[in-house]
Amino acid sequence: GIARPELWHVTNQMSRYLPLDDRVPVVLTIHDLNFLHNETDTNDPGRIQRKLADIQRRVDRAAAIVTDSQYVADDLAAQVELAGTPVHVVPLGLTPPPAAAERRPPWLTAGPFALSVGNFLPHKNFHVLLGLAERLADLRLVIAGKKATPYGEQLEQELQRRGLSDRVILPGMVSDADRQWLYEHCEVFLFPSLAEGFGFPVLEAMQCGKPEVMSRRTSLPEIAGDEGFFFDCYEQEAMATVVKTARTHFAADPQAADRCRRHATAFSWRATAEGYARVYESVIGGHQLGGRLTVRQAG
Numbered sequence: 001g002i003a004r005p006e007l008w009h010v011t012n013q014m015s016r017y018l019p020l021d022d023r024v025p026v027v028l029t030i031h032d033l034n035f036l037h038n039e040t041d042t043n044d045p046g047r048i049q050r051k052l053a054d055i056q057r058r059v060d061r062a063a064a065i066v067t068d069s070q071y072v073a074d075d076l077a078a079q080v081e082l083a084g085t086p087v088h089v090v091p092l093g094l095t096p097p098p099a100a101a102e103r104r105p106p107w108l109t110a111g112p113f114a115l116s117v118g119n120f121l122p123h124k125n126f127h128v129l130l131g132l133a134e135r136l137a138d139l140r141l142v143i144a145g146k147k148a149t150p151y152g153e154q155l156e157q158e159l160q161r162r163g164l165s166d167r168v169i170l171p172g173m174v175s176d177a178d179r180q181w182l183y184e185h186c187e188v189f190l191f192p193s194l195a196e197g198f199g200f201p202v203l204e205a206m207q208c209g210k211p212e213v214m215s216r217r218t219s220l221p222e223i224a225g226d227e228g229f230f231f232d233c234y235e236q237e238a239m240a241t242v243v244k245t246a247r248t249h250f251a252a253d254p255q256a257a258d259r260c261r262r263h264a265t266a267f268s269w270r271a272t273a274e275g276y277a278r279v280y281e282s283v284i285g286g287h288q289l290g291g292r293l294t295v296r297q298a299g
Contacts (some may be wrong), residue, residue, distance in 0.1 A: 007284055009026075029066045030065060069197060126192065129192060134164065
């Protein structure tokens, strides 16, 4: 017959795939509980309770849980009954950037710009950037990402209402090469998101040595560390002041960009793999003696 696996890793909290044999230990990765923090779900308490109950069932089955950030680990502990199940924090890794496009995207005319990226969903909070754009007289604003959503349609209507269509550019989804060009050539990266389990775009901007200003919410302060600048509120003048401070700091400190790059490189997939190997070993060691897992670097 088929040998029983030593361990089963469920790589996403919403996965439907669990071992049929109750003796197989499960490692469960929970990337975020964003449904607790975004407006779409909080308007439907029944939906929240159903999702929490679904996650509770997976937690009850798990021998160990992994989260991408300490924030998610703390959020999980506050929302479900862990019953002593160990929770390990293993940050994700940052993939080396793709090659940037050789030239400016044709939809972006000459001149300095601020950048934000993400799918147009309410928790991304992009609408607070519109008033900010009115106060950044020397910059246009590019918000790149999938915009064919109800929230994206609302933003486009608001742009037209405010007469900002020439100042705020919503190109929709862009190629990897164009996105990298935007990261490398923006003056400042803006990320006002209200709910992030990890926050890859912040690290991608840091990888390019750019000042980044983000929400002081959920995992973002943890991921950005001392190199980030933060919106403490979404009042337009206050936001504009933080953006000005970030740009001034980078202009005055020649080492700021290099510190950002070094911070981003600390998030490696090798470190992620080694972190998971330690979790696997701890779980297998708790179920049977002997046998170690090793992680070898490819290449």
